[in-house]
């Protein structure tokens with residue numbers, strides 16, 4: 423098996439067992455993306471499907487408190503809510519652990535040069551989960567757990583690019599005082615969760631390694647691209663990241679029912695290409711966050727993965 427020249431996709435059947443009923447963050451999201459990726463002829467011999475293991479406690483505890491992990495663990499075998507948006511079913515706990523495990527495995531796969539890029543087709547998503555609580559459909563902050571894991575392997579400077587329509591408040595909070603992880607977010611503002619003004623730039627040693635681009639509803643895609651390209655160039659020059667992790671939320675798509683931005687799958691392909699080109703081969707790992715129009719989501723996921731090749 424060729425280890426490079428392909429995109430590794432980390433997914434697991436158990437992601438479909440996180441049963442949220444008719445909630446927008448539903449099981450069908452994974453199925454729609456998986457089907458579209460499997461049916462695409464151009465991708466057939468260029469993607470490699472990988473199955474992750476559950477994230478170990480120590481990896482989770484680099485980003486979350488013991489108390490929070492205890493709360494998440496108590497969801498096992500039960501049904502309920504951790505916040506008004508964040509519901510769980512009896513099998514959710516395993517999906518939560520596997521979603522964080524997929525993040526770790528994908529990051530490691532790239533870091534070790536075993537793939538050209540990696541994409542986590544996983545749920546529940548993670549970027550709203552803070553050190554101490556679950557919120558906004560998220561239980562554990564998958565991308566943050568991946569970043570800390572990479573640092574444990576010796577990767578020093580990591581860029582997180584978050585193009586989900588919502589601000590990744592959890593990710594920002596985890597790295598707000600940390601100069602070794604740059605958090606860059608473009609998001610609709612004001613919008614859920616209400617965080618992410620431009621004045622949030624990091625604190626202490628981390629001052630200047632948080633960059634927020636709050637955008638008004640309906641912000642034009644061409645201008646979005648201009649902002650993105652200029653910011654990425656500056657971050658590359660000033661921060662010089664060794665690896666980029668992408669919170670790939672496809673709810674910034676024009677057709678998304680929860681967002682008001684105007685991107686299309688062509689824009690997602692372009693954004694992916696920008697990051698890929700800037701970072702180089704084997705230096706980009708992405709993580710599914712939002713995206714709630716199933717057709718737009720599936721098309722966007724395919725465009726995103728294709729842009730890696």
Ligand SMILES: [Zn+2]
Pocket residue numbers: 586587588671673711712713
């Ligand atoms: Zn979102």
